[in-house]
Amino acid sequence: MSDPSSINGGICVAMTGKDCVAIACDLRLGSQSLGVSNKFEKIFPFGHVFLGLTGLATDVLTLSEVFRYKTNLYKLREDRYIEPQTFTQLVSSTLYEKRFGPYFTGPIVAGINSKTGKPYIAGFDLIGCIDEAKDFVVSGTASEQLFGMCESLYEPNQESEDLFETISQALLNSADRDALSGWGAVVYIIKKNEVIKRYLKTRQD
Amino acid sequence: MAGLSFENYQRNQFLSSRTNGTPKATSTGTTIVGVKFNGGVVIAADTRSTQGPIVANKNCAKLHRMAPRIWCAGAGTAADTEEVTKLVGSNLELHSLYAGRAPRVVSALQMLKQHLFKYQGHVGAYLIVAGVDPTGAHLFSIHAHGSTDVGFYQSLGSGSLAAMAVLEANWKPELTKEEAMTLAADAIEAGIWNDLGSGSNVDLCVMEVGKDAAYLRNHRTPNVREPKQQSYKFARGTTGILSQRVLDVCQVEEQVVDVEA
Amino acid sequence: MNGIQVDINGLKRGEVNLGTSIMAVTFKDGVILGADSRTTTGAYIANRVTDKLTRVHEKIWCCRSGSAADTQAVADIVQYYLDLYTTQFGEPSTKAAASIFKSLCYENKDNLTAGIIVAGYDDKNKGEVYSIPLGGSIHKQPYAIAGSGSTFIYGYCDKNFKDNMAKDEAIDFIKHSLSQAIKWDGSSGGVIRMVVLTAEGAERLIFYPDDYEQL
Numbered sequence A: 001m002s003d004p005s006s007i008n009g010g011i012c013v014a015m016t017g018k019d020c021v022a023i024a025c026d027l028r029l030g031s032q033s034l035g036v037s038n039k040f041e042k043i044f045p046f047g048h049v050f051l052g053l054t055g056l057a058t059d060v061l062t063l064s065e066v067f068r069y070k071t072n073l074y075k076l077r078e079d080r081y082i083e084p085q086t087f088t089q090l091v092s093s094t095l096y097e098k099r100f101g102p103y104f105t106g107p108i109v110a111g112i113n114s115k116t117g118k119p120y121i122a123g124f125d126l127i128g129c130i131d132e133a134k135d136f137v138v139s140g141t142a143s144e145q146l147f148g149m150c151e152s153l154y155e156p157n158q159e160s161e162d163l164f165e166t167i168s169q170a171l172l173n174s175a176d177r178d179a180l181s182g183w184g185a186v187v188y189i190i191k192k193n194e195v196i197k198r199y200l201k202t203r204q205d
Numbered sequence B: 001m002a003g004l005s006f007e008n009y010q011r012n013q014f015l016s017s018r019t020n021g022t023p024k025a026t027s028t029g030t031t032i033v034g035v036k037f038n039g040g041v042v043i044a045a046d047t048r049s050t051q052g053p054i055v056a057n058k059n060c061a062k063l064h065r066m067a068p069r070i071w072c073a074g075a076g077t078a079a080d081t082e083e084v085t086k087l088v089g090s091n092l093e094l095h096s097l098y099a100g101r102a103p104r105v106v107s108a109l110q111m112l113k114q115h116l117f118k119y120q121g122h123v124g125a126y127l128i129v130a131g132v133d134p135t136g137a138h139l140f141s142i143h144a145h146g147s148t149d150v151g152f153y154q155s156l157g158s159g160s161l162a163a164m165a166v167l168e169a170n171w172k173p174e175l176t177k178e179e180a181m182t183l184a185a186d187a188i189e190a191g192i193w194n195d196l197g198s199g200s201n202v203d204l205c206v207m208e209v210g211k212d213a214a215y216l217r218n219h220r221t222p223n224v225r226e227p228k229q230q231s232y233k234f235a236r237g238t239t240g241i242l243s244q245r246v247l248d249v250c251q252v253e254e255q256v257v258d259v260e261a
Numbered sequence C: 001m002n003g004i005q006v007d008i009n010g011l012k013r014g015e016v017n018l019g020t021s022i023m024a025v026t027f028k029d030g031v032i033l034g035a036d037s038r039t040t041t042g043a044y045i046a047n048r049v050t051d052k053l054t055r056v057h058e059k060i061w062c063c064r065s066g067s068a069a070d071t072q073a074v075a076d077i078v079q080y081y082l083d084l085y086t087t088q089f090g091e092p093s094t095k096a097a098a099s100i101f102k103s104l105c106y107e108n109k110d111n112l113t114a115g116i117i118v119a120g121y122d123d124k125n126k127g128e129v130y131s132i133p134l135g136g137s138i139h140k141q142p143y144a145i146a147g148s149g150s151t152f153i154y155g156y157c158d159k160n161f162k163d164n165m166a167k168d169e170a171i172d173f174i175k176h177s178l179s180q181a182i183k184w185d186g187s188s189g190g191v192i193r194m195v196v197l198t199a200e201g202a203e204r205l206i207f208y209p210d211d212y213e214q215l
Helices: A057-078 A084-096 A143-153 A160-176 B009-018 B078-099 B105-118 B160-170 B177-194 C068-089 C094-107 C148-160 C167-184
Strands: A011-017 A020-026 A029-031 A034-037 A043-046 A049-055 A105-112 A119-124 A136-140 A185-191 A194-200 B032-037 B040-045 B049-051 B054-057 B063-067 B070-076 B125-133 B136-142 B148-150 B153-156 B202-208 B214-220 B241-247 C022-027 C030-035 C039-041 C044-047 C053-057 C060-067 C114-122 C126-132 C139-141 C143-146 C192-198 C201-207
Touching (some): A011 A105, A011 A119, A011 A160, A020 A105, A043 A057, A043 A185, A049 A057, A057 A084, A084 A105, A084 A119, A084 B078, A119 A136, A136 A143, A143 A160, A143 B054, A160 A185, A160 A194, B032 B125, B032 B177, B040 B070, B040 B177, B063 B078, B070 B105, B070 B202, B078 B105, B078 B125, B105 B125, B125 B153, B125 B202, B136 B153, B177 B202, C022 C060, C022 C126, C022 C167, C030 C114, C053 C192, C060 C094, C060 C192, C068 C114, C139 C143, C148 C167, C167 C192
Parallel strands (some): C030 C126
Antiparallel strands (some): A011 A020, A011 A136, A020 A185, A049 A105, A194 B241, B032 B040, B032 B153, B040 B202, B049 B054, B063 B070, B070 B125, B125 B136, B136 B148, B202 B214, C022 C030, C022 C143, C039 C044, C114 C126
16 A cells, blocks of 8 residues: 555556547545645646656656656757657656666656657556557556556547547546546547647535 | 666566565466477477466567577566577677677577576576577577586476476477477477466477578467457447547647748 | 584575585596586576586596585686786696685685585696585595585485596496486586596586486
8 A cells, every 4th residue: 555656546547549649637645545636637648759757756747857857858969859669669768767766657658740740659667668658648646547548448449529529538537436536537639730638627525 | 788777676666565565577377398300490389478377468479580590489477588599699699790690599598598607596587598500409408597408408497387288298210390380389288288387379489500590480270269250349339438538649840931021 | 603513595586596406426546526506596407408517627627516606716716827827837736726726715614505526637646526515615535525415415415426437337337326426416417517526537428317317
């Protein structure tokens, strides 16, 4: 119950659709059972790539800034934004560098490759093992609930609006069965030339 | 691997002393095997990865390419098998460029075992290394502490006992390529059915002397999911929204314009 | 560790063990090494046809017992040193090889679980056997036994060993000894491997359970 990655609570999920991907997270930041903030977003955009970070909040913030730093330098060197596939490798090597003193996070990556136009998602464990899925990836304190919801709700090749409903319901219903998650939710619907960010109506208990 | 950082080590020691345990890394659970045959060698693996009792990935790839004709099946800590294989793979390429020769399996073996021995088992990679080189076909296994074994057939991972039972029962000298492929796949299937840590599909890689390696991803798929008979699709508008914003994703182009004073 | 009683800690968790019966015997023409072929991880036999007789030089070999990883690493390093030694000074003596083994085992005693028997033939000293047990000490002996199975055959070997045996006699002695060690020790088994080191070079022998079980 109280290992480092479940002190603060929080969940994240990403799904692929037809020419689109979605990534969503809850907004709770807690300290064990005490709720601390309902504005703690766990998804960070780097160009057209989106990184979801759950786990120990201090590491979520540290890592988000490490990757802001690294992707800014990448943009400076390459004069283009980093692609999801490249970013996935960057996340992996950054986490494995700390193999024997890891960050307690479960990152997930979502984006659309600007060259090929193909949707891409990936998940990681805390030391950077890449989990390249073609349907969905989940992480956080309600990952087991998310696995169950996604496994039953997900279907391939959904339009972006249908994908939004699927990922939202998966997230919401998982969070409702986890004491450490909830308190608001954000969903990003990512298409090649358009990103929509939506705040969801959720329970506040 | 000279770049491993222990920056967070002390913090994590403190953290784990104040909490119950630390999060688990992805383990490959795994059944992996290797079988030699006349003129080559084949390795095979299942495709399940686990985090504790949860199946993290139902179709992951446990066969790693270290050189075009040297492949490696990995069990144990998933990140470690991936990284150690990548590291030695690139050193092998540098080595073969320097020597002007095709890389040898024994070189891969020696580099892997020396690396793993250095880390005294903390790098949790259990590997079956196989390949063909100018000296012929080779098959080895390596344990995380750095010990190596040689043999005509090998199995490793949580399903190694199930796989070894099949190998011991059906292996014979002078196998043909097809026989070896069947034997290896059967051994993996034994793991898939009888070991909880292994599951889903069978990946295969066949390496024949003088030929390019043939990587057969999902060679057998005995666990295809039954398509859903009905849909759980929600009607649009089901989910309540507080607010929405369309993010700007067009790349901003900057231009310097001379302004007359 | 208090300086007097050395804490020889057991194997690290999940480590591969050479639960072993090994021996080396000098005879008229040289020396013979013998070993079983079982390696275990806990109760599981990880390899039933292991080769615990390892070459470090043409006519200098060793029998390995303890941690498979540790003994392989040590033997690899010694092989490297002896290669280097040969290019600089010519053929090394068995004693020189054993001395390198000893240095490695002694200097790293806190981190190693390695019981090694070094045996070799050189033209000046003929067959020699050096035993290097856990702490890194070195003992020159007419014959040596080691490993978990060796405890069962101390008496047998003491009674039956003779100086300057003929080759067949020495092979029989080893075969009988290891047969008993394998019989009574659960972590020894498989085939009996031997290497005969004489002026002619190294000769490999193998004996299957049918050959040695009902001697």
